[in-house]
Amino acid sequence: xxxxxxxxxxxxxxxxDAVINCSSSKALYSVHWYRQKHGEAPVFLxxxxxxxxxxxxxxxxxxxxxxxxxxxxxxxxxxxxYSGTYFCGTExxxxxxxxxxxxxxxxxx
Amino acid sequence: DAGVIQSPRHEVTEMGQEVTLRxxxxxxxxxxxxxxxxxxxxxxxxxxxxxxxxxxxSGMPEDRFSAKMPNASFSTLKIQPxxxxxxxxxxxxxxxxxxxxxxFGSGTxxxxx
Numbered sequence: 001x002x003x004x005x006x007x008x009x010x011x012x013x014x015x016x017d018a019v020i021n022c023s024s025s026k027a028l029y030s031v032h033w034y035r036q037k038h039g040e041a042p043v044f045l046x047x048x049x050x051x052x053x054x055x056x057x058x059x060x061x062x063x064x065x066x067x068x069x070x071x072x073x074x075x076x077x078x079x080x081x082y083s084g085t086y087f088c089g090t091e092x093x094x095x096x097x098x099x100x101x102x103x104x105x106x107x108x109x
Numbered sequence: 110d111a112g113v114i115q116s117p118r119h120e121v122t123e124m125g126q127e128v129t130l131r132x133x134x135x136x137x138x139x140x141x142x143x144x145x146x147x148x149x150x151x152x153x154x155x156x157x158x159x160x161x162x163x164x165x166x167s168g169m170p171e172d173r174f175s176a177k178m179p180n181a182s183f184s185t186l187k188i189q190p191x192x193x194x195x196x197x198x199x200x201x202x203x204x205x206x207x208x209x210x211x212x213f214g215s216g217t218x219x220x221x222x
Contacts, residue, residue: 002151032210041200042152044210087152095140095204096165097211099152 001026003090005100012078013108020073020103022088029093031064031071036102037084045073075105083107113214115201121220127189130217132201133182142211143176143186144200152200158184191221 003024010018022031030049034042048064048071060082064071075082085104089097114133122128134141142157156166158178166176173192178184188195198218202211 030208034210041213041215042211044212047208047210049208094165095159096142096154096157098154099144101151 002098003088003100005086005088005103007103008101009104009106011106011108014080015077018075018078018105020075020086020088020105022071022073022090022100024069024090026069026090026092028064028066028069028090030091031062032089032091032097033062033071033073034087034089034099035082035084036087042087078105078107080107080109113201113203113212115199115214115217117217118215119218119220121222122191124192124221125190126221127187128191128195128219128221130186130199130201130219132184132186132214134184134201134203135205135212136182137205138203138212139206140204141178141184142202142204143184144202144213146198146200146216147196155186188219191219193221195219196221 003022006021012018030047032047033045036042050066059076062073083106085102087099087102089099091097116131140159143155145153155168156176157164161178174188176186198216200213200216202213204211
């Protein structure tokens with residue numbers, strides 16, 4: 001039931017792009033994306049509802065393919081502040097989110 | 110808004126002792142969630158409430174864990190008796206009904222020795 005995230009870790013240089021994937025074996029109602037910095041709480045980035053929409057947040061955007069039960073998070077022209085662990089969370093219409101194990105992103109100057 | 114407030118921030122206790130974690134959700138948020146985070150298991154949902162009513166407690170590890178939400182502005186998670194394997198960061202999060210994300214509290218880092 002837990003969504004699967006890939007890759008587990010990414011190391012980038014500042015200015016490079018990254019894609020983080022999230023897939024589920026169950027039909028989804030929505031997908032959430034969060035970022036957590038070391039020693040801090042997860043912070044909500046965006047929610048995508050079924051319908052195959054794509055959303056953007058500064059240089060971070062995401063897509064949701066309802067039929068494939070997959071979502072992807074796109075980080076373009078990465079900045080040092082983007083470092084952290086990214087979690088996808090899947091919701092099946094029952095109000096609760098099940099989180100993936102996370103993708104650690106490290107940005108080098 | 111002060112955000113979701115959790116207390117204490119850190120708790121160190123001896124095995125067998127009772128531990129109580131506290132959470133104050135954001136005013137106006139209808140749902141409250143308790144998660145536990147460890148390196149091995151990631152973020153696990155323990156229990157969640159909607160309008161102060163427990164909806165799903167299937168994630169509560171065992172009878173040693175209990176949670177209450179006596180009113181819209183307060184919730185507790187209690188572990189009695191505590192064991193070393195309960196050591197983790199416990200997060201409380203709240204959410205407004207509708208298509209919104211969760212707001213997490215700063216967490217309680219629990220160490221059971």
